[in-house]
Amino acid sequence: DVKVTQSSRYLVKRTGEKVFLECVQDMDHENMFWYRQDPGLGLRLIYFSYDVKMKEKGDIPEGYSVSREKKERFSLILESASTNQTSMYLCASRGDRGLIEAFFGQGTRLTVV
Amino acid sequence: QKEVEQNSGPLSVPEGAIASLNCTYSDRGSQSFFWYRQYSGKSPELIMFIYSNGDKEDGRFTAQLNKASQYVSLLIRDSQPSDSATYLCAVNTNQAGTALIFGKGTTLSVSS
Numbered sequence: 001d002v003k004v005t006q007s008s009r010y011l012v013k014r015t016g017e018k019v020f021l022e023c024v025q026d027m028d029h030e031n032m033f034w035y036r037q038d039p040g041l042g043l044r045l046i047y048f049s050y051d052v053k054m055k056e057k058g059d060i061p062e063g064y065s066v067s068r069e070k071k072e073r074f075s076l077i078l079e080s081a082s083t084n085q086t087s088m089y090l091c092a093s094r095g096d097r098g099l100i101e102a103f104f105g106q107g108t109r110l111t112v113v
Numbered sequence: 114q115k116e117v118e119q120n121s122g123p124l125s126v127p128e129g130a131i132a133s134l135n136c137t138y139s140d141r142g143s144q145s146f147f148w149y150r151q152y153s154g155k156s157p158e159l160i161m162f163i164y165s166n167g168d169k170e171d172g173r174f175t176a177q178l179n180k181a182s183q184y185v186s187l188l189i190r191d192s193q194p195s196d197s198a199t200y201l202c203a204v205n206t207n208q209a210g211t212a213l214i215f216g217k218g219t220t221l222s223v224s225s
Binding site: 030031033035040041042043044045048050056058090092094096100101102103104105106107 | 121156159162203210211215216217
């Protein structure tokens, strides 16, 4: 079974804090993604990576950065958390061959107070 | 432009009926199309994917693709209360590289 694991299920952080969301996949997938999901807005792509140290901006990258130092790990960084970044964050991974659908982690519900 | 559009619903059908979920996309060069199901509080899980024009059937589910009309649909036959969920259409567009672009989802409610 493909496993995409996010480091936390729930997080509460204060405004202005630097926040790290970690994601690990065990399928040797080339591609990894960070989405946020908000009611009425659906899943929106923040950043994605198609290889180690490579990254591409998605639709809403402002206020976020990412790091991919190893193939299996993709981190989302909120440089200075704000209340409008309160959301459900979903990590996904996807291979280039064989099973090409995206597999999701369990999600991290982040609340910024 | 890489938009994926779905009716938000809710779509309500009685148990045993056919539920029809629709999705349109704007990038004509899109290659592959996915339907995900998401239960409340859970992550999306894949139901079906389709690449070629026409129909693809898997059990009670049928995905239909019409690239000329830029339209993909999901039919659920013999709908069950357990099918009540939000259904997300996702598209792999040329403009998005390897990423999947999602619609906002359609909420389906199946009443017993």
